[in-house]
Amino acid sequence: MNNLVGLLGEHGANANIVGAVETYTVHQLMVYANAYRQTYSHLSKQPAALIYTNAASFVVGMLAFDGHCSRLYLSSAVLAKDLDASITRITIDLADASATKSPNTESVVQSSIDEDQKQERLSGRVTTDSQCSNVVTQWYLATSGTTGKPKWFAHTLASLTRNSKASLTLGDLCWANLYQAYRYAGLQVLLQVLISGATLVDDDSDDLLLKIQCWVNTNVNAISATPSMWRQMLMSNHLHNVPLQRITLGGEIVDQPLLDKLAKLHPTASIAHIYASTEAGVGFVVKDQLAGFPASWLQQGVSNAQLAVDEKQHLRIKPKHELDAQLDTLIDDKGYLDTQDIVRLEGDRVIFLGRASGVINVGGNKVPPEKVESVILSVEGVSQAKVYGQPNSVLGNLVVADIVIEPNLEWVNISQTIRSQCKLFLQRFEIPVKLRKIDSLVMSPTGKLNRSDDHV
Amino acid sequence: MNIEQTVKRAMHDVAELSDCQLIEPIKSDTLLLQSGLDSLGYAMLVAQLEEELGIDPFTELAITVYPATFAEFVAVYAKGLEQQSQ
Numbered sequence: 001m002n003n004l005v006g007l008l009g010e011h012g013a014n015a016n017i018v019g020a021v022e023t024y025t026v027h028q029l030m031v032y033a034n035a036y037r038q039t040y041s042h043l044s045k046q047p048a049a050l051i052y053t054n055a056a057s058f059v060v061g062m063l064a065f066d067g068h069c070s071r072l073y074l075s076s077a078v079l080a081k082d083l084d085a086s087i088t089r090i091t092i093d094l095a096d097a098s099a100t101k102s103p104n105t106e107s108v109v110q111s112s113i114d115e116d117q118k119q120e121r122l123s124g125r126v127t128t129d130s131q132c133s134n135v136v137t138q139w140y141l142a143t144s145g146t147t148g149k150p151k152w153f154a155h156t157l158a159s160l161t162r163n164s165k166a167s168l169t170l171g172d173l174c175w176a177n178l179y180q181a182y183r184y185a186g187l188q189v190l191l192q193v194l195i196s197g198a199t200l201v202d203d204d205s206d207d208l209l210l211k212i213q214c215w216v217n218t219n220v221n222a223i224s225a226t227p228s229m230w231r232q233m234l235m236s237n238h239l240h241n242v243p244l245q246r247i248t249l250g251g252e253i254v255d256q257p258l259l260d261k262l263a264k265l266h267p268t269a270s271i272a273h274i275y276a277s278t279e280a281g282v283g284f285v286v287k288d289q290l291a292g293f294p295a296s297w298l299q300q301g302v303s304n305a306q307l308a309v310d311e312k313q314h315l316r317i318k319p320k321h322e323l324d325a326q327l328d329t330l331i332d333d334k335g336y337l338d339t340q341d342i343v344r345l346e347g348d349r350v351i352f353l354g355r356a357s358g359v360i361n362v363g364g365n366k367v368p369p370e371k372v373e374s375v376i377l378s379v380e381g382v383s384q385a386k387v388y389g390q391p392n393s394v395l396g397n398l399v400v401a402d403i404v405i406e407p408n409l410e411w412v413n414i415s416q417t418i419r420s421q422c423k424l425f426l427q428r429f430e431i432p433v434k435l436r437k438i439d440s441l442v443m444s445p446t447g448k449l450n451r452s453d454d455h456v
Numbered sequence: 457m458n459i460e461q462t463v464k465r466a467m468h469d470v471a472e473l474s475d476c477q478l479i480e481p482i483k484s485d486t487l488l489l490q491s492g493l494d495s496l497g498y499a500m501l502v503a504q505l506e507e508e509l510g511i512d513p514f515t516e517l518a519i520t521v522y523p524a525t526f527a528e529f530v531a532v533y534a535k536g537l538e539q540q541s542q
Contacts, residue, residue: 235498237524393512395495429496433473
């Protein structure tokens with residue numbers, strides 16, 4: 001199996017990454033990658049964590065360390081805090097290398113390297129050493145576990161690029177970068193860009209109107225985003241200025257009204273919604289502009305997996321590749337993984353309803369209710385708490401909490417303390433937007449909170 | 457209280473709850489994306505207005521274009537309430 005450098009060579013890919021300061025070709029990034037690989041030659045067959053700074057720098061790290069390190073953790077600075085201290089953290093930021101003019105001659109690559117690594121002068125000699133490596137790197141991506149602590153799942157380059165395609169048309173696409181590539185969806189966009197030889201516009205503005213203006217200026221014609229991000233873009237009233245040929249939705253349940261609105265605004269664009277499971281490392285694409293997916297796929301399967309619905313109405317997937325051993329308890333004797341996604345058969349469609357685990361999806365951010373409950377339960381005077389998602393037309397769901405307090409205590413005081421504790425310990429999207437005082441909570445016979453009852 | 461006042465007051469409530477800094481004054485042509493509320497703030501606003509007014513016009517299929525300005529946002533609710541009373 002090729003590593004990433006070999007794979008790009010095979011496709012003759014000549015992707016471009018338009019950064020905030022500079023535009024890089026893949027060939028330029030390979031030069032940097034070779035230099036980094038030499039600097040970190042001691043990490044051969046060792047694990048490493050690559051910290052995201054921007055798309056071009058991340059590609060350098062991916063090219064440098066795939067086929068070199070035994071395990072490569074794609075991480076953010078925050079996620080890396082949970083990794084074993086023995087794993088070397090590598091931060092590359094080409095934007096800091098303002099002195100770098102011509103990486104393919106004798107100039108010096110002065111990208112910032114993690115503080116614990118000595119800055120070294122690196123020769124920019126182009127080599128193809130990386131193609132000769134025989135290490136098959138395991139790529140690790142994080143997903144939020146039920147306690148909110150990230151769980152890392154292993155993938156291979158082969159499984160991650162199974163859906164990536166190359167063609168002349170795809171090579172002409174110019175993608176916006178709305179995700180960061182240490183997440184599954186962001187990595188899929190980046191790998192698609194690299195393999196198809198397309199362009200990625202990596203603007204770093206937080207202002208959506210400025211972003212859209214940047215996309216217009218740079219001829220962006222392909223965007224991959226969550227349904228919540230798409231609703232926000234529609235709210236801008238400027239999305240029609242972006243000449244979209246490719247519209248991709250993923251990360252949340254896709255509803256029919258949103259598909260209809262996008263189709264009306266961009267009638268010639270191809271619209272695809274993607275179902276992906278980070279744990280399973282599989283995804284399939286639905287292109288008929290209808291919510292859910294065709295029920296016939298339960299018999300026929302999709303390109304890289306077989307599908308089934310079990311007696312609990314959970315979608316099960318059996319990918320062609322081997323699954324991470326951590327998932328063993330969720331795999332049945334026929335090799336099907338329980339995705340924990342609840343589905344319903346409606347006519348000839350299979351429609352997604354939500355997560356069985358109770359994880360709340362707020363605009364693509366996963367919120368484990370147990371994490372929020374533990375913060376609320378730490379407040380004195382709170383005897384029970386139950387956190388769940390309330391359907392919302394803007395972000396899919398919002399977090400709300402039902403709370404039982406001890407008798408003879410003032411709700412006003414306790415609710416204020418809960419709010420301030422939540423602000424201290426939770427991210428904004430995790431904080432309940434509504435705190436409801438109730439008299440008692442329903443428990444299951446085993447003494448657990450009943451998460452399946454209807455709140456609406 | 458008319459719909460415009462209800463929406464403005466709800467915007468202030470939500471801004472405080474969601475730690476957003478609302479711009480002042482909110483005028484008819486103020487762009488929603490520049491009003492100071494982010495997407496979480498808007499999600500909370502729509503949830504609060506659903507509690508107060510009993511409707512969420514954004515779940516309706518009839519809304520084909522999302523409002524861009526404050527006046528358009530208020531108009532969506534006015535239309536939704538009008539349809540509800542018919």
